[in-house]
Amino acid sequence: MYVQMGCPAQLSQPVISQLFRYRHDVFVKMLGWDLDTPHDIEIDEFDHAETRYVIVKDEENEIVGCARLLPTTAPYLLESVFPELLNGCEVPKSNEIWEISRFTNISPSSPKVKGSIGKNGQINEVTFSKLLQHAIECAKDQGAKRLISVSPIGIERLLRKAGVKAYRAGPPKVINGHAILACWIDID
Numbered sequence: 001m002y003v004q005m006g007c008p009a010q011l012s013q014p015v016i017s018q019l020f021r022y023r024h025d026v027f028v029k030m031l032g033w034d035l036d037t038p039h040d041i042e043i044d045e046f047d048h049a050e051t052r053y054v055i056v057k058d059e060e061n062e063i064v065g066c067a068r069l070l071p072t073t074a075p076y077l078l079e080s081v082f083p084e085l086l087n088g089c090e091v092p093k094s095n096e097i098w099e100i101s102r103f104t105n106i107s108p109s110s111p112k113v114k115g116s117i118g119k120n121g122q123i124n125e126v127t128f129s130k131l132l133q134h135a136i137e138c139a140k141d142q143g144a145k146r147l148i149s150v151s152p153i154g155i156e157r158l159l160r161k162a163g164v165k166a167y168r169a170g171p172p173k174v175i176n177g178h179a180i181l182a183c184w185i186d187i188d
Contacts, residue, residue, distance in 0.1 A: 001064070001130075004055045005138045011053065017041070019055055022063040026104050034176055046101070050074055052142065054135045056105065056127075065105030065127065067135040071142070072097045078150050078182055085150060085182035087170025098144040100185070103151065105131050129162040136164075136187045145188035153179045 008016055023042035027033045035042060046068070056065035070076040072092045076099045079091045105127045139147055148169065149155065159166035169182035 001059070001127075002057055003134050004057070005052065005134065007052055008047075008049060011055075015055065016053075018063055019053060019066060020047075022066060023102055026106050027102070030106065033178075042102075045080075046070055046075070046077055048074075052138050054131065054138050056131055056134070065131040066102060067100055067104075067131060067138075068102040069135060069139050069142070069144075069147075070099045070101065071095065072099055072148070077101045078148055082150050082175070082180070082182065085170050085173060085180065089169065092148055095143050096145040098139045098142060098147055100135055100139070100147045100149045103131070103135065103149070103155070128158050132159070132162050132164065136185075140187060145186075147185040147187060149183045149185060150180060151183055153181055156181065156183055159183065159185060 004011060004015060011019075020041035020043045024037060024040055027042050028035055028037060035044070037043065050071055052069040054065075054067040054069070055063055058064050072079070072094055078085065078099055078101075079093075083091055136147070153172050156166060156168070165186040167184050169184055172179045172181040174180075
């Protein structure tokens with residue numbers, strides 16, 4: 001397993017294309033998110049020059065995990081799409097706060113998962129922790145002291161089990177049939 005991190009200019013076009021196909025497989029095909037995406041790729045307005053990606057690949061060069069990091073000084077998912085998850089609190093805008101989104105370590109397209117999915121299709125907590133550590137390192141390198149996440153409610157438990165200080169920014173809400181929440185992650 002190896003990790004690639006960087007903004008689009010630091011990653012090759014084939015890697016970026018592979019990432020967007022992987023995200024489509026996970027979020028659209030497997031999880032059934034109703035996203036307006038081009039055929040077989042998942043990309044949105046938050047994938048831009050300032051976005052940082054953390055990509056985990058297996059020995060066969062297949063992506064088995066990813067995270068997207070966005071500065072809250074530019075438009076980001078929570079601010080633009082899900083501000084109601086903050087329960088009336090002000091939307092973060094700071095160089096020290098970055099959003100983490102599109103965070104997963106599931107590989108639905110191949111039986112070569114190599115431990116990414118545990119029994120009953122659940123995320124392997126060890127792999128999850130490693131991906132999270134790399135995402136935190138990447139965010140710290142950009143000056144982040146905290147992360148804010150828009151996540152399914154189950155991620156909260158995984159963050160805590162990974163030893164991360166995580167707490168809700170507001171109560172969960174059911175949106176498009178999925179229970180999601182905004183979650184603060186202290187990384188300083």
